[in-house]
Amino acid sequence: MRASVLSNSLSRRGVHISTLYKSKFKSYEIYHRDKYHKVLNTSGFLNLSISENRLCTDLITERLCQSDMNYIEDVILQYPNSTGHPFLQAAVAQFLTCYCRAPHCLSVKNVVILNGCCAVFSALATVLCDPGDCFLVPVPFHYGFMFGSKFFAYIELIPVYLEKQTVLQFINADTQPLELNVRKLEQALHEARTRRKKVKGLLLTNPEKPTGDIYPKELLKEYLEFAKRHELHVVVDEIYMLSVFDESARFHSVLSLESLPDPNKTHVIWSPTKDFGISGLCFGVLYTQNEDVVSAMSPFGYLHSVSGITQYKLCRLLQDRDWINKVYLPTNRSRLWDAHAYVTEQLRQLEQQYNFKIIFHNRCSGLYMWINLKKLLEPCTFKEELLLHRRFRNHKLILCRGRSYMFKKPGWFRLTFAENPPQLKEAMHRFGKAIEEQKQHWIEKMLKDAIEAEPGDPTVPRRAWDQMSTSTEKVDPARNSAS
């Protein structure tokens, strides 16, 4: 009955959209029904799966409450220009010129304002690609981009896998488990073309989302050169531009380059929503020197429009350089740093306590880190990954799992650390409990395997017993503290 109604009223793509959304956003909806509150609902869900900066809500709230924000005039209430109100376009151009360290003033007419980066990407992909065309994207990539590509632009995202098994196994502080290089891009492009895919562009995220790494200037240029060689568009998502919290790291925006290999095919996506923790304001920007692209994007201004009131507030915010430089950015950086250090410390303790290796990697930017828990999966499959994800959810903690971000191998989870300290503490506590339970489960499973194993096969039980004995040793807290 239900199914027939569904197919009756929705188009096939409507059914796809619904189904995919329901499967991907189940946790999100559960979370929204039962949110954690420090007084009212202490047993509610904590959500570390959303990439959202909640560390500076106090600062931003205070700023948005100031009287200069509250301003209404005719222009704001009327139909906006489809690429945004000129006053905001100007503010964005000035802001990017300053914070991207652009060699020349960025031009107002290159700025297109829409209601979010996902919207920018889906509109951009629509005007750059025809249905069925492809974009190369390093894995893991933004889920929103995937959804928009599939259901708005009808293009395909071809993952460029960064994982290298050998590196993962022998990781030390200096090697990167996930790194992009031109060789991998060439290989992915070659493979796609062999499969007769029409590759139209490359989507990069800098600071790089998977790892929080920053592309060195040279590497960035190499990627751009690579794209030019193959006549590809390059879309660079710089949404975490100001969330680089390690003072020693220096972020190089594409817009800071003196000259671009192919300026007509280089497009930058940016939004202050992550850096300022205002994802609820729904706002994203495209900066492109290509006039054709700007005018082709314009009709989308109505489908992805931003309220005049919001545009005005954002304009005031971006113009307040004093507050940004003296109050917001320093505080934000130090809070991000602290939160990151806290989570890193917690993960290390868990590693020691349960004697297993968590591979995690975050250097200096962004709001979250990817961690690999494959040592807790037995067998190491996506099914087990899902079960572990559920285990976290049973402990009222929501994380993202790698499968949703197209990881090739199971075990990856994404953990947002830009959460208020009390909530973060509680979340890490729940994380620890879930890990403990998972470890227990793992031990039991090993034990069961060992018992069930054929007596003649010496390898399985021994391996299991060996690992278990080391684990139990380490779980003993007395022994831990003694050493």
Place this chain on the structure above:
Amino acid sequence: MYTPLQKESRAPATCFGSATTQDVGSSHQDGLERECPRNTDRKLPGLYGVGDPTAMFSSDSSCLSSRGKVIKWFWDSAEEGYRTYHMDQYDEDKNPSGIINLGTSENKLCFDLLSRRLSQSDMLRVEPSLLQYPDWRGHPFLREEVAKFLSYYCKSPAPLKPENVVVLNGGASVFSALATVLCEAGEAFLIPTPYYGAITQHVYLYGNVRLAFVYLDSEVTGLDTRPFQLTVEKLELALQGAKSEGVKVKGLILINPQNPLGNVYSPRELQEFLGFAARHKLHVIVDEVYMLSVFEESLGYRSVLGLKRWSLGTELVIEALWKSWDQIPGGVCRSDLLHPVLSADSVLQPHGALEALPETLRITAHVADWTWPGAAVCCFLLLWISGHKRLPDPQRTHVMWATSKDFGMSGLRFGTLYTENRDVATAVASLCRYHGLSGLLQFQMAQLLRDRDWINQVYLPENHSRLKAAHTYVSGELRALGVPFLSGGAGFFLWVDLRKYLRQGTWEEEMVLWRRFLDSKVLLSFGKAFECKEPGWFRVIFADKAHRLRLGMQRLRRVLEGKSQEAEDIPPHQDPGEQH
């Protein structure tokens, strides 16, 4: 999934290329529609036609995809007129000889009231949850307010439910999202013309959905009682026409109150159109953005959400049926049989009731131990009642409303969808990440909609009286000029018949006249942008301040008078000095 942008073969009787021009014009929502001079000498449309937005374009931008080029072409062609206006916008002090915009459908009469209300201190709340990712359907507090608001102003028989509300950033997004989730690429919606032309673009950009036109006539013929009257027969014809061309029609779009006609559909007409859609299993999207801008009470406007559930007679029969049902042995435990047909919240469709009847009949006879004729009477009553259901097909009826027009705030981008169909609501909500609106704005909209006192005692009466006054002024001017026009007492516009000012009844001539207006610094919308069947109709906005209206009408008069005297002359260029 996406149909390649190929020019398709077309039947000669229809007017396909026109969709493109109309598209072009509609890029700026209402009003700033532009005709493209390339599109001339085309045969006048017959009774129906299917728009093909890709049929007419040529462009060469190397970096764009082929659809990107089409989209850019839409835009550039529209841009021409829009740019002219924006570069030379009228300002009382700074640019008194600038262009007066009587083309964009915006209510500029109540900015004072609105800005005062929106600046009040209750609007200024900022809290973390408003700054963070929301529930994509819209913040629950807002959906609740929208449901209450619509229940009240649509006079819905039962309270509307917040879970049926989805909040998006404007009506354009509602159309786009619905087109995507209801149709496959290449399928079509039926729409009576003239209509608000921007819809073509909204359903095409992402959804790749087309429009099948139901061409309406300005001449009153047959049983019609008014010009451009929509009837079920015309809908049937257009539907058959589209089918005969192999176009799959998935739904019907109704704009009520109508844009650009300024009229409303009567409840009876609405029921008929909805019945037509139900018979053909078509979705109906009812665009009610001018719901509260009906300034003539006598029109008797009724929202689809407010269609009466039953007549009084029906109610009495239902009550009697329930009572007798309860009294018969075994009746109480089989009340599930009656429920689907009688319960107020039933979503059962009329044909569904019909299908269920034989079974109901059999069991009724069995349970009640009635005679077959008795059961038959009972079932006849049931059938009759099911024919009186509130909406013929509530699962396929989707209502759109936005604050843009009724609250004169097109720049705030707030629109809502109300649908009882949970699957549709969920599917649209799945796309809301791309059509989201600021949490702060959501809070403000909730505050606004909640303030029933202000709306009822301050805003609506004042707005209506200002609309009425402006309407009276402009229609008086037009009458004085001897220009015929249609106006129903709803919306911000008059649908003006300037056919006698065209040298020939061609689209090219319509364009010439339109340019002449623009040269005289008054911007109007031409009929082609609304896919009107006959050249020579223009939409004139009257919801503007008195001084601008006066000047606009002066300029309009000058063009028309000059035109009628020297019909063969080259359009005179206005001396910029003379407006001082």
